[in-house]
Amino acid sequence: MMAVLFRFSLVLAVFAGCLNAQQIVNGQIYTPGIALVDSPQPNTPEGGDFLQVALDVTSDGQLALPPYPTNPNSAIWNITIFLSSYTTGYNFTISNGTATANNASLGEIMAQEPSSTVKHVNWVWPDCLVGDGASSDNSSARGAYNISIRQNFRLNGTNMYTIFDLPIKVTNSIPAESNRPACDSLNNPLLDQATLNASANNFTRIVGTAIQGNSGSGSSSNGLGGAGMLDWKTSVHAIWILAFVFMVLL
Ligand SMILES: *[C@@H]1O[C@H](CO)[C@@H](O)[C@H](O)[C@H]1NC(C)=O
Ligand SMILES: *[C@@H]1O[C@H](CO)[C@@H](O)[C@H](O)[C@H]1NC(C)=O
Ligand SMILES: *[C@@H]1O[C@H](CO)[C@@H](O)[C@H](O)[C@H]1NC(C)=O
Ligand SMILES: *[C@@H]1O[C@H](CO)[C@@H](O)[C@H](O)[C@H]1NC(C)=O
Ligand SMILES: *[C@@H]1O[C@H](CO)[C@@H](O)[C@H](O)[C@H]1NC(C)=O
Ligand SMILES: *[C@@H]1O[C@H](CO)[C@@H](O)[C@H](O)[C@H]1NC(C)=O
Ligand SMILES: *[C@@H]1O[C@H](CO)[C@@H](O)[C@H](O)[C@H]1NC(C)=O
Ligand SMILES: *[C@@H]1O[C@H](CO)[C@@H](O)[C@H](O)[C@H]1NC(C)=O
Ligand SMILES: *[C@@H]1O[C@H](CO)[C@@H](O)[C@H](O)[C@H]1NC(C)=O
Secondary structure, three states, X not given: OHHHHHOOOOEOOOOOOOOOOOOEEOOEEEOOOOOEEEEOOOOEEEOOOEEEEEEEOOOOOOOOOOOOOOOOOOEEEEEEEEEEOOOOOOEEEEEEEOOOHHHOOEEOHHHOOOOOOEEEEEEEOOHHHOEOOOOOOOOOOOEEEEEXXXXXXXXXXXXXXXXXXXXXXXXXXXXXXXXXXXXXXXXXXXXXXXXXXXXXXXXXXXXXXXXXXXXXXXXXXXXXXXXXXXXXXXXXXXXXXXXXXXXXXX
């Protein structure tokens, strides 16, 4: 019985302290916007050569890829991403829409891999994050960060801007390489939470709610695919079954 339930891989995610608590369904994180985060999962220890982020910008096929028609019902206008931390004090540009030399910061995410519903963000870690393990003192830039994903989008005829902070830990090994940009070249001032809060729309994407698509822009143009909706209703149902099971176990 539990095995069957876990096939849904459902977790009611409560990201303590996040601007928006969001749900994870079958490993996909519902952002307060149209994009779904396929990876990484919250609190993943990160390292390696690149930071990699995979974003489904069609919300699992509910919205067709750009180019959007004029005056669309729904669209993602652009996505900016920063890697920021109130712990280390850094706020690096991953993408602000304009690539810098050697793609130290990346160009518009929505414009990359034009035929792919999933945008694979590969960002070279800057030099001050080189190292291994958790930092033992406060002199290191390594440690807790948010991948801060900002969407300018239009949903059902309303333009919105939202901020989604996905927590990660920069604690795995990052090797020194000659191509690593200087941290200072990517760093931005950190704004306080109240300022950020005031700059963004308060919006929560409820799992299972439809997105009005754009007529004549492809197979998912009506955005109300029958199979998808059925899956989601099943999934939402499973959240409650799982919650009930946990209550029984406690
Ligand atoms: C991540 O963002 C949340 C707000 O969304 C904030 O409360 C938290 O302090 C941030 N984490 C770090 C390491 O800055
Ligand atoms: C993103 O889209 C919004 C709305 O169209 C626009 O105001 C903003 O300048 C765009 N930002 C970038 C970085 O392209
Ligand atoms: C930067 O990334 C873009 C998109 O992936 C690619 O077309 C371009 O060649 C890259 N530029 C450099 C200098 O690596
Ligand atoms: C390191 O930073 C933490 C959080 O800002 C602080 O509580 C701690 O005292 C600092 N430690 C040192 C050695 O500066
Ligand atoms: C985008 O980010 C890069 C790297 O941080 C910076 O040099 C550039 O000035 C930024 N552009 C805008 C328009 O903010
Ligand atoms: C990080 O810098 C960018 C660009 O200046 C800004 O839009 C964003 O709000 C900053 N993030 C934080 C957490 O202050
Ligand atoms: C964000 O703004 C709302 C409404 O103004 C407020 O209730 C909430 O406490 C604010 N959150 C933060 C983190 O400032
Ligand atoms: C933000 O949205 C949530 C859910 O829609 C709502 O419960 C809450 O009252 C809103 N907060 C503000 C300050 O509008
Ligand atoms: C968007 O519109 C669809 C169809 O009219 C509706 O079912 C859905 O609830 C709306 N979504 C949001 C987030 O308001």
